Every structure is written in structure tokens, then in C-alpha cells.
Amino acid sequence: MHIGIDVGSTNTDAVLMKGTQVVSWYKTPTTHDVTSGITSALTNLLAQSGAKPSQVNAVMIGTTHFTNAVVERRRLSQAACIRLGLPATAALPPMIDWPPDLRETIGNHWYLAHGGHEFDGRVIMPFDEQEIRGIARQIRAKGVDSIAISAVFSPVDQAHEHRAAQIVAEEIPGADLSISSEIGRIGLLERENAAIMNACLRDLAKAIVNSFRQSLKEMQIDAPFYISQNDGTLMSADYAEKYPVFTFASGPTNSMRGAAFLSGVKEAMVVDIGGTTSDVGMLVHGFPREASLAVQVGGVRTNFRMPDVYSFGLGGGSLVRRDPLLIGPQSVGYELTSKALIFGGDVLTTSDIAVAAGVADFGDKQRVAGLDPAFVQDALDRIQTMVAEAVDRMKTSAAPIPVILVGGGSVLISKPVQGASEVIKPENYAVANAIGAAIAQVGGETDRVFSLEKLTRDQALDQAKQEAIEKVLAAGAEPGSVQIVEVEEVPLAYLPSSAIRMHVKAIGDLRIEG
Amino acid sequence: MRELRAQNIRDIALGAAVLGTGGGGDPYIGMLMAIQAIEEYGPIHLYSLDEIADDSLIVPSAMMGAPTVIVEKLPKGDETIAAFQSLERYLGHKIDYTMPIEAGGMNSIMPLTVAARLMLPVVDCDGMGRAFPEIQMVTQTLYGISSTPFAMADEKGNSALLTTTDNRWTETFARTLTVDMGCTAFIACYATRGQLLKQAAVAGTLSFAEQIGRTIRETQAAHGDAIEAVRELTHGFRIFQGKVIDIQRRTVAGFARGEAVLEGTHADSGHELRVQFQNEHLVAMRDGEVVMSVPDLITMLDQEKGEPVTTEGLRYGFRVVVLGIPCDAKWRTPAGLKLVGPRYFGYAIDYVPVEQRFRSE
Numbered sequence: 100m101h102i103g104i105d106v107g108s109t110n111t112d113a114v115l116m117k118g119t120q121v122v123s124w125y126k127t128p129t130t131h132d133v134t135s136g137i138t139s140a141l142t143n144l145l146a147q148s149g150a151k152p153s154q155v156n157a158v159m160i161g162t163t164h165f166t167n168a169v170v171e172r173r174r175l176s177q178a179a180c181i182r183l184g185l186p187a188t189a190a191l192p193p194m195i196d197w198p199p200d201l202r203e204t205i206g207n208h209w210y211l212a213h214g215g216h217e218f219d220g221r222v223i224m225p226f227d228e229q230e231i232r233g234i235a236r237q238i239r240a241k242g243v244d245s246i247a248i249s250a251v252f253s254p255v256d257q258a259h260e261h262r263a264a265q266i267v268a269e270e271i272p273g274a275d276l277s278i279s280s281e282i283g284r285i286g287l288l289e290r291e292n293a294a295i296m297n298a299c300l301r302d303l304a305k306a307i308v309n310s311f312r313q314s315l316k317e318m319q320i321d322a323p324f325y326i327s328q329n330d331g332t333l334m335s336a337d338y339a340e341k342y343p344v345f346t347f348a349s350g351p352t353n354s355m356r357g358a359a360f361l362s363g364v365k366e367a368m369v370v371d372i373g374g375t376t377s378d379v380g381m382l383v384h385g386f387p388r389e390a391s392l393a394v395q396v397g398g399v400r401t402n403f404r405m406p407d408v409y410s411f412g413l414g415g416g417s418l419v420r421r422d423p424l425l426i427g428p429q430s431v432g433y434e435l436t437s438k439a440l441i442f443g444g445d446v447l448t449t450s451d452i453a454v455a456a457g458v459a460d461f462g463d464k465q466r467v468a469g470l471d472p473a474f475v476q477d478a479l480d481r482i483q484t485m486v487a488e489a490v491d492r493m494k495t496s497a498a499p500i501p502v503i504l505v506g507g508g509s510v511l512i513s514k515p516v517q518g519a520s521e522v523i524k525p526e527n528y529a530v531a532n533a534i535g536a537a538i539a540q541v542g543g544e545t546d547r548v549f550s551l552e553k554l555t556r557d558q559a560l561d562q563a564k565q566e567a568i569e570k571v572l573a574a575g576a577e578p579g580s581v582q583i584v585e586v587e588e589v590p591l592a593y594l595p596s597s598a599i600r601m602h603v604k605a606i607g608d609l610r611i612e613g
Numbered sequence: 614m615r616e617l618r619a620q621n622i623r624d625i626a627l628g629a630a631v632l633g634t635g636g637g638g639d640p641y642i643g644m645l646m647a648i649q650a651i652e653e654y655g656p657i658h659l660y661s662l663d664e665i666a667d668d669s670l671i672v673p674s675a676m677m678g679a680p681t682v683i684v685e686k687l688p689k690g691d692e693t694i695a696a697f698q699s700l701e702r703y704l705g706h707k708i709d710y711t712m713p714i715e716a717g718g719m720n721s722i723m724p725l726t727v728a729a730r731l732m733l734p735v736v737d738c739d740g741m742g743r744a745f746p747e748i749q750m751v752t753q754t755l756y757g758i759s760s761t762p763f764a765m766a767d768e769k770g771n772s773a774l775l776t777t778t779d780n781r782w783t784e785t786f787a788r789t790l791t792v793d794m795g796c797t798a799f800i801a802c803y804a805t806r807g808q809l810l811k812q813a814a815v816a817g818t819l820s821f822a823e824q825i826g827r828t829i830r831e832t833q834a835a836h837g838d839a840i841e842a843v844r845e846l847t848h849g850f851r852i853f854q855g856k857v858i859d860i861q862r863r864t865v866a867g868f869a870r871g872e873a874v875l876e877g878t879h880a881d882s883g884h885e886l887r888v889q890f891q892n893e894h895l896v897a898m899r900d901g902e903v904v905m906s907v908p909d910l911i912t913m914l915d916q917e918k919g920e921p922v923t924t925e926g927l928r929y930g931f932r933v934v935v936l937g938i939p940c941d942a943k944w945r946t947p948a949g950l951k952l953v954g955p956r957y958f959g960y961a962i963d964y965v966p967v968e969q970r971f972r973s974e
Contacts, residue, residue: 187768187795190646190690217795218682218864223769252685285925286684288642389930392915392922404928407917492836556861586929590863 103537109374183214215251353535372508505531543571576607628825636893637718637744717744749780839919
């Protein structure tokens, strides 16, 4: 058996699965320390299913912590960026196009150094060891110990980034280094942005991954655990500590894949209504539709492969205000069960509206009996309109399309959604996200240089694809489910004979034993 | 005369990527530089072609190189000023205006940084009405205007001044130097007096780029069909809709060359479109047959948002709509086609205007 966990900003959901069957699930508020919420979810999950900790073979965790930390500018560490490229690139220094508040939150520490490469592998300027040492000492003097390192054309030649990393590690023992060529693709600003975001999340990553580890230990679950990545595949916990930025957008990916799995519908719009926000995305052949354009995270431009998701501030914990009627984007978040009217609090939330209207039944409905029925109806209609507008926004044609509603907050929707051919609320809809984590996929990557002396470019590409497919099969993918999701080619004009660097990623469903 | 501020720049950048036909360099970089310059030096003054005096001296400023390189090796910042000022010194006359050499891509915006920094007004016109890969491919060439004296500069502080017998030679020499400069160089060239420019240039193209950008932005905000809005505004045609299944790019001889292969979706299911490019898209081949070529504009727009996608930004799996947009009439003359028609780029085909093959919907 294996367990999928989704740690959201409002709820922590856990689901126990046997093969592709949902055995049991449990939902509990996320706690400030993260650990106790997970422990509580797991305790209840195991208790109600009667399963023993030793029967758990694997734990897959999806978390929105890192995305939320950037979006909300909370729990981010100070981070510095060293870019090698002078005299080029000075016109647009690191973080140039970032929202100023985010730049200030992480300290706006950036340094430009000589170095980097031309497109053909020549150096722009020689690497200057003393210059990097000097910068590293300045960073150390500021007390910053998480450093992103970028260099012009580092996907073509990583040497300067690696040399700089080595020197920084000598000058700042124990520093966390985020090297751009390990994180992103061609496009200096976007790759560097990803590296800097990774750098400011490293402390948080250690804390969160440690919370996960702690919870599992307390539960005496000795199985390996994995964290979901943005493309629906898994990474090991150790890897996640170093590359938290790869969890960005894993939340929507998990909920969309979970929705496809639960409903059996492959072409649909998925609306995941959580506690604070709703995500809307389209399923094409059972997979999240990918965004084609540069995706912003917390206002920062990146070039990650990410699902095309529209998020807006509607959830089960959204604040409802009157005169004029206003819903969200503020939310009571994980404090729903203490602050909402139905739970004895004094804040009017969307959950109170749903209970007052009789479309949902939880908490104490007597506490909302006094709300004006006309106002309750108006608020409910507004919620319905917000969802319909979001669905419309993400549609590619005017034709009606099935809408799959998932997430705990989907109790707010009680009527047909305008523009939907049908509204599907699958069984276990409330934990689609955790199920998405549990049915996570495995990936296989090949990233190496091919000489084009004896191969044609197409033969090299076929070979690279074949290698990636073999790797994903070896990693345990179901053969029929494998598909190529990423092909990235970097011509290396500087090598004596023509050569290319091919990066191919294949993913497939994890073959799950009974 | 009107003033250009940050929002105008953003709209121009978006629209210029449509006119860039896949090339011209991602205007994002140029946009950041221009906005920075405006914040520092104040708004830019934009004059229409008929507002400028016949005896005024106009010098376009631009960047040359491969778009695949520009996204990595960002400018130092003053190369463009260096090239411009070196030409001014050589000419021995005060330059009155600058202008874009091409309306497509990054070069629509590059002169705006020069303008803001030197407090020089800009003329609302260009030499292409789109983007093209080579120096001589401008309407100025059709009117006998020389590209030289031609100034170029790199980020290391190197600069060069060329004088040549024709604009094709300028391309040859400048391209070689550009490769040595690391595939990006900043240039100032095609110095012209107002009277001749009024005949030779494609008028109003910066404003047109801005209008395209504004249309995309406003249509998106109203949840409308941005692709259709762009098609209508540019009098274009829907050529193909599909998913990118392969993309090859090489930085060869100072250009980004390659091919994108699209697998048809929607009405184009079961068909394939190959788009070949030399910085800019040159020809589109449907199931092996050329259906569109230069000098008409072949542009890819993101299927969902209607925003233009450049060749260096194109990736496996992208879903796009390909639009065909008629080029400026100056390019459809025998001299124009000789300069930028399909045969110049090595295709043994005759140019067929896009509107003769496709019907507007």
C-alpha cells in the first residue's frame, strides 16, 4: 500500500491507496508546524483503515509551501546572486524585473563578475578567481549563506559556474549553492530567476522536508518518501531539499491528474476549490494542458514547464464582506475551524454561506441561522459566477465542456456551472490532490552530448528519446503510459566536429503492485 | 508628436513580436532596457514621418546578431550609444532623429533606449514593416540609400566603421564582425535626410506595433479571441493550427537557422506544417508543399492567449496558431522580391501573395 499526502495552506489531506484503489482518506487542518498536521492525518488514516505502518511501501507528498512562500513573501531567506558575464549583461542586472517588495524581502544582494561564455564556447572574459573570492567575502560579511550562481551560456559550458561555486564554498563554508545550469534552460534572466528563487527557499526546504521526515518517523513509517515536482513526477526528499523550486505548480498538476483519475474523464476543465484559492486548468487526453508562454510565479518570470492554470481567490475559507458584497481574496486559511461562524468564530466565510444556504452541512448551522436569506443567496450566486467566469477564461472554444469539481471547497458549488456540459463531482473529490500525489508518475531523463559525425540529427534525437524511455521503464513506468514531454537541444558550435547537447524527458505512470 | 511612456513600450514590444515573424529577437530584453531608460531620462518623443523637416538627418539604430544569443548574452547597455555616437562623429553633423530599422522584434525597441538616453526624438516608421535577417533587406535599399557609413560596437568596447560599395557588402562584412563579437553587435547606419526617408520608409509602423500589442492586451482582458483580433487588424489569414513536435535551431554564420514542425490539430488534424527560419520565418510548407513565403509575414501565436511566440522561445509541445499577414506593397515589386523574395533565400519557388492562397474567415 502507499500513501499520498497533500499539504496545502488550509488542509492536510492523506489518502491510503492499494494499487489504484482508494482504501481510505482523512482531511485535517494544516498546522503551523506542519508536522503535527501530517501526524494527525496519518494517525487517523491508519486508524480508520486498520492498516499497519509496516504495510506502507511508499509515501508521496505534494506541497504548495514553496510556491506560497514566494507568492506571500513569507519565510524566505536572504539570498545573493553572483552572475558571471561582465562586461556583457550589465544593462539588466539580476532581479531587474522582479516585484520590488520581493526583491527587498530577500535582500536585493547581487554581484556582477567577469566571465561567462560566448555562444560558441569562447570565454567572454577570463574567469577571475580573486574577483569571485572578493564577492564571496562581501556576501559572507552580510551574513548571507544561500547563493545563486549564474553565467552567460552556462547551458553550453558550465565551467565558470562550477568554479565560482567551488570558490564560494571555500569562502563561506556550509553555504547553500543554487547553480543556474542545474535548474533551468537557455534564457539567462529566467534561468537566473529560478536559481535565485531556489536560493531563497533553501532554509524553508530543509525545515519542511525535515517536518515530513519527523512525521513519518513518529508514525513509525519506514518507507521511502518522495515529493511531487511540477510535471507530476517525483523527486527524492534529499533532492527536494536542494531544489525546492522544482515543486512549483505541483499542486495544480496533482489535483488535475487526481481529477482525471477519479472521474475517468480525459477532456475536461478541472476546478479545484481549496481553502484559500481555486485553480482552474484544462485536461487534454488526461494530462494538464501546458502553458506555452513564460509563466510568472509570485510576479517573477520563469521558463519552467508548467501546467496552464488560472488561480483566483475563492476557497472554503474566503472572507465574505457586505456592502458592497465582496468575496475573497483574503481567507482565514487553516484557521477556518476556529474563525468561521459555524465553528464559533466571528468571521463570515464562504463556508458559512454554504451552510446557511443548506447546500453544505458541517459545523454548527444554528450559528448562521440569523443571516439574511437574500444576502446568502446573493453571495452564493456570486461564488457560482466567479467559477463560471474562470472556466470561461480557460476554455479554448465556446463549446460547453465537462467540468470536474474537486477540492474541499467544491461544496460551495451546488448548481450547474454556466458553460459546462455537465458538472462532475467524483467520489473522493475532496482529496483529489493527495490522490494525484499518490498516483504520481516517474520520469526518465537523458542529457548528454551527441557527436553528429556518424549520426544525423534525427538519429541522435531518436537515440536520446529511446534512452529516456528505457530509463523511465527501468524506473518502474507502465509501458503503455510512457510519453516524451520535453525535448531540449543545445547546439555546441565550439566542438571540433558538430555536436549537440540533447535533453529529453519521458514520463509514465508508476506501475503499482497490488 | 506624442510621448511614449512605459505602457506604450510594453504594447509596442508585444506587437513588435507579431511583426517579428518569429525572429527579430525577443522584445522583452529591449523593453526592459527602454523602460529603465524612460524611468531615468523621461518619456520619448515620437514624430510621424510627415512631421519631420525635409533636411533633418535621421539615423536608425539597431542590434544585429542571432536571437538565440541575445536571450543569454544581455547587453552591457552603452554599446548602442557608442555605435550611434561614433557615426555622428564620422558624419560631422548633428543627428536629429533616430528610428527603428525594423518594426519587428527587439529592434523596434532598441532605438527607443538610444532616444531616451540621448534625449533624441524618434520617427514613427521603419525600413521593413516587419523583421528581416540581413542588413540590405530594407526599403531604403530599394531607394538607393546607402547603409554606410556603418558603425558597430560590442560590449567589450570594440567598434568598427565600414564603408562599402553596396548594402550587400555591408551585410557580408558586418556579419563576420558580428560573429567575432560573439553574435551580438550594436549598429548605426542608413543615415538619411527627411525628404528621401519620406519616400523610402514604411510609415507608422511603431504605432502599428503598439496598436497590435494594445489589441492583444485589451482582448485578453475582455476574455475575447486575441488571435482573431490580431488577424482582423493585420488583414491576415489563419494558415495552420497545431502542436510543435520538433524544433531545430542552430547558430550558423551569425544567424539562428532551423525548422519547426507542427502536427495539425482542430481543422488541421492529420496534416503537418514545417516552418523554416533564418532568424525570421521564411517559408511554411504544408504536407511538403510551400503555402506561404517571404516577404509576407508568417507569425506564430500562442493558441490560448494569442501572444506571439519567437523561434528561440518555441518549445516541444507548444500549441500555436500560424497567421499569414500580407507584407508592405514595396516588397511586392520586382526589385523588392529580388531583395527579400523566396529565391533570395534559396527556395526555387515564385512568391505567391498570401491572400491568393488563403481566404479570410
